[in-house]
Amino acid sequence: MSPITPVLKREFLGYFRSPVAYVFLVVFLAASVGLAFFVGRFFDNGQASLESYFVFHPWLFLFLIPAVGMRLWSEEKRTGTVELLFTLPVTTLQAVLAKFFAAWIFLGIAILLGVVPMAATVGYLGDPDWGVMISSTLGSLLMAGAYLGVCSLMSSLTKNQVISFVLGVIACLVLLFLGWSVFNDVLYAAFPVWLADLLANFSFASHFDAFTRGIIDPKDVVYFLSVAGFSLFLNVLALER
């Protein structure tokens, strides 16, 4: 058995040993549900769907996932435990994967804690399309993984958590804005069409969109997984420098 399990377990339980987990869960649930109710007009829509809930996820993740990801490596570097971790018989890849999956599972729990009661509400009040809800949830989980991969990479670049957070937000912001129409116009004005198309294709938002409409396109799944995978690959390189 590989040492991934104990490292993952320690990291995951670590969230609950400190107030981090509870603060995050409360903020995430309050913000995601609050946005759906007050900005998304969840009830006024009169529709049995979670569209007004999921539509805010890319924006919510923009701040909340860097908050989870910022400590992944920065904290280890600042407290010196990175030296401890990398003198245990663990390879860099194993450590990177263990920490990533611990954080991803934690985010997954947060997302499900938000989705399940919302879905139950909608199911009680109306007759929702469960398929769309499931695909939206899957999309949200995958998108969280991609955000987290980027933030884990940013965290490995510095031992300062504030810098790590800011870098994470900026990197995710760029990846999100690539698909935003206003930003797209700038892209098309500045670059040849093929390049602008290519760049716009790298947006979190446009790939998440299909999921919220009930379409699970393998292209989108591969996109999110490869953003996470490539970030983690760079993360390993950054740590082995």
Add this chain to the structure above:
Amino acid sequence: MIEVNGLVKNYGPKRAVDGVSFTVRKGDILGFLGPNGAGKSTTMKMITGFLRPTAGTAVVDGHDVTRDPVAVKRRLGYLPESAPAYGEMTVAEFLAFIAETRGYRDAAARRERVERAINLTHLESVRAQAIETLSKGYKQRVGFAQALLHDPAVLILDEPTDGLDPNQKHEVRSLIKKMAADKAVVLSTHILEEVEAICTRVIIINHGKVVVDETPEQFRARRPGARLDEIFRSLTTADA
């Protein structure tokens, strides 16, 4: 047990370690001395596989650290400077985590390892306490417990007695001595009496180079009657 061959480490244009070579045999307690910034910690970090050497290598118990760092890490116990640990964990939780990561998957075997380490380092009274709430001496002992948990053939200790009171220092030294018979130990220190008290060999490193490699007796005989720190000063300031 440890063979260090021409280790070099550059930090940008600065050369922190410049061709350090030495060997440590089973039963040796090697005192690693030198002024701050001489390259002691860097050398130790390269032996443990934490830092990759710019050139040269270290062979620990037959395994080359540049080729198979995980094999080296399995055979080696390392106490980093100022004994970092996951502060939010309790002593017992932390040691159980180390044991599990070191491959003790069976719960009974793991418990036995943790108990042994706790007993050796006298941590019984704080076992259920979060590490961040411990005093410096206890934190250092937790670092120790972690390093010797898997009964490694090689121990690398970066300033093991730093920040301890005289009683604790004495205790740590006798612990090192007790364990050293069937191990190779490298410890760095600033305290010259420590070298006299426990080390079987002295290496002094200055500006990244080995300037002295001999027994404490030979070291003392360099200038009969002089205090150890005088000899140390003359060796490490002459070429500065």
